[in-house]
Amino acid sequence: MRRPTIADIARRAGVSKGAVSYALNDRPGVSPHTRQRILAIAEEIGWRPNSAARALSGAAANAIGLAIHRPARILGIEPFFMELVSGMEAVLSAAGSALMLQVVADAETELALYRRWWAERRIDGAIVTDLRAEDPRVGLLEQLALPAVIVGGPTGVGSLPHVWADDAVTVTETVGYLVALGHKRIGRVAGLPDLLHTRHRDAAFRAAGTTYAVDTSLVISTDYTGDEGAHATRAMLSTAARPTAIIYDNDIMAVAGLSVAHEMGLVVPRDLSIVGWDDSPLCQVVRPPLTAMTRDIPAYGARAAELLLDVIAGTTGKALGVEVSHSRLTPRGSTAPPSLSG
Amino acid sequence: MRRPTIADIARRAGVSKGAVSYALNDRPGVSPHTRQRILAIAEEIGWRPNSAARALSGAAANAIGLAIHRPARILGIEPFFMELVSGMEAVLSAAGSALMLQVVADAETELALYRRWWAERRIDGAIVTDLRAEDPRVGLLEQLALPAVIVGGPTGVGSLPHVWADDAVTVTETVGYLVALGHKRIGRVAGLPDLLHTRHRDAAFRAAGTTYAVDTSLVISTDYTGDEGAHATRAMLSTAARPTAIIYDNDIMAVAGLSVAHEMGLVVPRDLSIVGWDDSPLCQVVRPPLTAMTRDIPAYGARAAELLLDVIAGTTGKALGVEVSHSRLTPRGSTAPPSLSG
């Protein structure tokens, strides 16, 4: 089956290619009658514009790029990216834009990928996640003048537009809640230490310790896997002055921590309170259900996609930094006042 | 920053566009010396082929399409797709192909999407998952002659190449194992009933009951969410003759089932054995760790991507149906002989 072109339509309608192009693009220069006829023929033979030809004539690629630089084994388990992608998709597909997804093994590859996508005109813009300190991607994207939106911030984003949530508020609220319950020593099982948002959370966690005058010195960094989450939990619970509450940077580690507590003979929440970041169905499926820091990830992705489309369309206005609502604590059965014996 | 074109290279090198094209594509017609010079200039000014221009001249789009037709809330929690995608990515990015991902709301949209991708020449081929009975996508893809590989089968695939695993063997092995442990009544919490692989598993499950002379009549279909998994488990455990073992179609439902058992005062595995399909880290993070039917999902995706690339290149040979190794049972703490009181 050959793909129909405007030349085919022109031949059938007995007009020139140019007339067909005008008719199909709602531009003046063809009579309503001819336009109707051309549209009918286009519909009949199932014509769609060849995106390559359009792109060659300077049109948009109608695709945006997302490079994900995390090990495959984490991608599979962390709902975050899939939810982010599904939120982005909702906005993009409504705008007729596709999503080019590529999993990259390292930072070098990611940079090369942006260069290639840009040079090949494959994408109209990119969405950048997992911002690191002095992230080389920021400079590259600025230099290429490739429209880009960072999911994260608000620092380290250079001049790029970004969508961010104030994790510090969430951390402070959560620590405050645990302190109100009576906890005095709170641990934190953090994510990848070179991610900027991990550092923000670390800083907020330490600061909250000072604010509420409790011990928040116990922080262990991990790679987000359940394995490392379990290991970190074991380490924390094996210290002489063990914490009575632990905050985890994702829910899979929180669940792992729950199991470790159980394995060590501790009862949650009596002997240990557990809070997980990001509230997937997983949290409600384990016993006790996990208290979690909930946010609307699809909405987060949708907002980033919207902003990127705005940037591409040049209708950004001044909204370079868009703040979305921060994660809110959803208390469930895994948090309670510490037992007196602790 | 203007993107350099071969015309720029030609001007600098003092040769024609044609010569540059020959040089850059390793085709005869230019002297080694000139070729070197052209390549050096291309490198220097950072030239990359404009993919649109190439595509216009009949070249490949260097992208393959994947439409995912599942509700967003399931996507986030089911590791299957992300793992599949990461396996596909490994093969595709090595071949210089990108992945166009789109989440679609319904079957109609998915069909329209394939038509559009095909007409717009955006993709060289497609990967189809979640095959249904009399799936209209099969006919459409055959009609469009769009290279496509189905993840699933081996029935209902029409003339399309496919990559499949024999779920029936896995079901039979698992039921056999439970029977060997002494179970006489085994339940099954199935996935979406209109998916072909759910039907295959259903049929194999029923057949295994006959083979081993045990009761496998208890089957409840769900939408893969933990909620429905919990609900189905509650229903099964509330029947007069409740099963002593339940097999779940994904691990999130298995975990939900574990919680329900706990909530109903049953001890796993003493009072109830639990087996989950697909072995994500989640299974090892709960207590007791879940016995699971393990398969290498990234490898599954990689094999599908390889086959698609072969089909696109026209080097398929006769490998229209590629069987990958079926899931194998990984026994862990959630399965044991049933207690006599049951």
Add this chain to the structure above:
DNA sequence: AAAGGGAACTTAACCGAGAAAGTTGCCATT
């Protein structure tokens, strides 16, 4: 020395759209 052959190029057409510029033909003016 003329002819043949092939390497090393150049020229120009082409892919399928978009868009500027050019061409009709008709109607209303004056």
Add this chain to the structure above:
DNA sequence: AATGGCAACTTTCTCGGTTAAGTTCCCTTT
């Protein structure tokens, strides 16, 4: 009746590559 103006087209060029079909020029052969 000549002119202007405009709608409704057609022609042609453009995007950035690929590629078939020339064109040179040099070297070998007889």
